[in-house]
Amino acid sequence: IKLDENTYYSLTVDVKDKNVDNFKIYTRTNENEPWRRKKVNGEIEQIINEKLKDFSKIEVNLVGLVDFDLSEGKDYQIKCHQIGDDYTLKYEVKNDTLYITQKADKLNLKNNYQNDWLYITVPKGTKLSSATINQFSGNVEAASLTIDSADIKVDSGNMSFEDCIVENLKSTVDSGNAFFTGVKIKNGKAINNAGNVFIEDVDASNLNAKVSAGNAFLDGELKGNISINVEAGNIFDECDSDHRRD
Numbered sequence: 001i002k003l004d005e006n007t008y009y010s011l012t013v014d015v016k017d018k019n020v021d022n023f024k025i026y027t028r029t030n031e032n033e034p035w036r037r038k039k040v041n042g043e044i045e046q047i048i049n050e051k052l053k054d055f056s057k058i059e060v061n062l063v064g065l066v067d068f069d070l071s072e073g074k075d076y077q078i079k080c081h082q083i084g085d086d087y088t089l090k091y092e093v094k095n096d097t098l099y100i101t102q103k104a105d106k107l108n109l110k111n112n113y114q115n116d117w118l119y120i121t122v123p124k125g126t127k128l129s130s131a132t133i134n135q136f137s138g139n140v141e142a143a144s145l146t147i148d149s150a151d152i153k154v155d156s157g158n159m160s161f162e163d164c165i166v167e168n169l170k171s172t173v174d175s176g177n178a179f180f181t182g183v184k185i186k187n188g189k190a191i192n193n194a195g196n197v198f199i200e201d202v203d204a205s206n207l208n209a210k211v212s213a214g215n216a217f218l219d220g221e222l223k224g225n226i227s228i229n230v231e232a233g234n235i236f237d238e239c240d241s242d243h244r245r246d
Helices: none
Strands: 002-004 007-013 020-027 035-038 044-051 057-065 067-073 077-083 087-094 097-104 117-123 127-137 140-143 146-156 159-162 165-175 178-181 184-194 197-200 203-213 216-219 223-232 235-237
Touching: 044 087, 057 067, 067 127, 077 087, 097 117, 127 140, 140 146, 159 165, 178 184, 197 203, 197 223, 216 223
Parallel strands: 057 097, 057 127, 067 117, 067 140, 127 146, 140 159, 146 165, 159 178, 165 184, 178 197, 184 203, 197 216, 203 223, 216 235
Antiparallel strands: 002 007, 007 020, 020 035, 035 044, 044 077, 077 117, 087 097
């Protein structure tokens, strides 16, 4: 129940006995910021569940422990859940671009992973002209998308592209794994400094994967020009003989 722009109630009604439980009051200071409430144990819960204006570009900068997911959905929408008040998230659609920024509010931040997450969806059939994602700590997943240009950087966490069509892709994972599954790529560059690269059922006009310390795993049906460079590690080829690459 949204009372005004900065206050709403959340509750559950039992359809049998008509009892009301899980009554929660959320408030926020401004639009384009998370709703907040203090839990019984004193923790601050921050949530977002809002539909967005149309956009074709997205720029994301995350500094906290949070998993980020960009995928196909019913609407242009943002959903977020965070426990604690160490970080503040802001979002805005401006000039056809969705901007998401996260800043640290305290000097001494908690390192405990709270399963915080941030989900963005775009309607089926949407083509994004660009997606720029900078992730400090957490996983980044992109699924069932069509993107002209994608630039993904993950300092600590995994990066996953699944069932996507990408004209130009650049991914950099400093510490973590990179997964490319069922992806069609025109020009791609994947860099993993410490972690593994998994390439399965990929169709690429040109894809270069470089692993500094880790392994590369090839599987499924691979098409096009795919090159793998592993400096310290192994290359495991599980492709069938008809789709094997040198």
